Structures are given as C-alpha cells and as structure tokens.
Amino acid sequence: MMKFLHxxxxxxxxxAAWDEIARARPSTVSMIFGLILPLSALPPRMLIHAADHIGVHYFPDVSADSWRLAALLFFVAELVSxxxxxxxxxxxSKTRKGxxxxxxxxxxxxxxxxxxWLSSLVLLQHGIVPVIAIPLLALAASVALIRYGVENLLHVREPIDAFELAVIVTNSGVFAWVVLVGIALAPVLAA
Structure with a gap:
C-alpha cells in the first residue's frame, strides 16, 4: 500500500508512486479497511468535534443528537459519493481512450x-481562514491526483485528456461536496 509521504x-x-501502486495493485478490501473506512470517518468525527467546541457557542439551539445524525449522514454520503x-x-476514461x-x-x-479527508483535521482549530483555505487546497490536490492517476493507472495518455477528465470529475465532486456540506450544516439550517 502507498505511504502518505508519496x-x-x-x-x-x-x-511518482503511481508505478508502485500499479505494481502492487492493492486489493479493494485492503483499500476499504486500510484507507477508506478510517479516513472517511475523519470528517464526521471532526464535525462532531467542531460541534462540541464551536457549535455550542455559535449554535446553542442545535442538539448534540442533531450533530451526530448529520455526521452519520455525512459519512454515508461520503461512501456513496x-x-x-x-x-x-x-x-x-473510456471516452478518452483509457x-x-x-x-x-x-x-x-x-x-x-x-x-x-485529511483536510477535515483543520476543524481541530478555530480560525476561519484555514477552515476555508485548507479544503480548497485539498480540492486542488485532488484534481492533480486524478489527473496523474488516470494517466498512469487508466492509461489516458494525452495530458489534455487526463486534465479534462480530472476537471469533469472534480466538477461533479464539487457538487457532491456541496451536498455533503449541506448535510453537515443540516442541524444549523433546521434550527
């Protein structure tokens, strides 16, 4: 399995490291239990943490159970997305000859x-600028990872095709992210 330093x-x-991933071809089960479940649990956990620390002050009418339900729905929505x-x-990829x-x-x-997933750790602190900037940087990193991932693993050879694929997927991902944020903020919006 890949290392975070890669x-x-x-x-x-x-x-860089894509060749190693292609050679190792990690199993679906190892990705689910080694990466997906532990790391996709971070954002819901950070949401609960932020609700317990910041939410109590800014949204006192929202119950802890509402935040927990939002976190659970967020987790499920992450997996579906x-x-x-x-x-x-x-x-x-198929349309780009990959x-x-x-x-x-x-x-x-x-x-x-x-x-x-890792950008959710920004919720451990209370500054608004990092809470906005870090997820945006994470989104840019995600675009780059998709671009090079499809080139290496799915053999989309033309760089412009790989970039277009990354943009199409990212646009859809941003829509999914907006839905996820809406789910996370549901208790606040309902209060």
Missing part, C-alpha cells in the same frame, strides 16, 4: 479523496 509527489508526477466518483472516472478497469478507477478515486 502523496505530495503524486500531485505533479505521473510516475466515492462510488459515484469511481463510476464517473471509469466512464469518462482503460475501463473499475478497480483502477476505484484506486484513483480513493487516492484523490485522501487530501479531502
């Missing part, structure tokens, strides 16, 4: 989600 170079090189992004990567391998599309989707 993540930064993977954003600007099509061969990961599957949808996998499907989209595969389908768009591979239609669902496992490779899933691998790219998982790797591209890593910065987004």
């Amino acid at each position: 993540l930064p170079p993977m954003m600007w090189s099509s061969s 990961l599957l949808l992004i996998t499907w989209l990567i595969r389908e768009v 591979s239609a391998d669902i496992h490779d599309a899933f691998t790219v989707a998982v790797v591209a989600a890593l910065p987004l």
Whole structure:
C-alpha cells in the first residue's frame, strides 16, 4: 500500500508512486479497511468535534443528537459519493481512450479523496481562514491526483485528456461536496 509521504509527489508526477501502486495493485478490501473506512470517518468525527467546541457557542439551539445524525449522514454520503466518483472516472476514461478497469478507477478515486479527508483535521482549530483555505487546497490536490492517476493507472495518455477528465470529475465532486456540506450544516439550517 502507498505511504502518505508519496502523496505530495503524486500531485505533479505521473510516475511518482503511481508505478508502485500499479505494481502492487492493492486489493479493494485492503483499500476499504486500510484507507477508506478510517479516513472517511475523519470528517464526521471532526464535525462532531467542531460541534462540541464551536457549535455550542455559535449554535446553542442545535442538539448534540442533531450533530451526530448529520455526521452519520455525512459519512454515508461520503461512501456513496466515492462510488459515484469511481463510476464517473471509469466512464469518462473510456471516452478518452483509457482503460475501463473499475478497480483502477476505484484506486484513483480513493487516492484523490485522501487530501479531502485529511483536510477535515483543520476543524481541530478555530480560525476561519484555514477552515476555508485548507479544503480548497485539498480540492486542488485532488484534481492533480486524478489527473496523474488516470494517466498512469487508466492509461489516458494525452495530458489534455487526463486534465479534462480530472476537471469533469472534480466538477461533479464539487457538487457532491456541496451536498455533503449541506448535510453537515443540516442541524444549523433546521434550527
């Protein structure tokens, strides 16, 4: 399995660590239990943490149970969106003369989600600028990871095609992210 130190170079090189991932071809089960479940649990946990620390002051009328329900729905929506992004990567890859391998599309989707999941750690602090800036940087990192991931794992050889695929997937991902944020803020909006 890849190491987290491989993540930064993977954003600007099509061969940095991608070759290792292609050779190792991590199993779906190892990705689910080694990456997806632990890391996709971070954003809901950080949401609960922020609700317990910041939410109490800014949204005193919102119950802890409402925040927990929002976190659970957020977690489920994350997993569903990961599957949808996998499907989209595969389908768009086929239109760009790339591979239609669902496992490779899933691998790219998982790797591209890593910065987004990790960006939720910004909720451990209370500054508004980092809370806005860090997820935006994570989104940019995700675009780069998709671009180089589809080039290396799904064999989308033309750089412009790989970039277009990354933009299409990212636009859909941003829509999913807006839905996820809406779910996370549901208790506040309902109060």
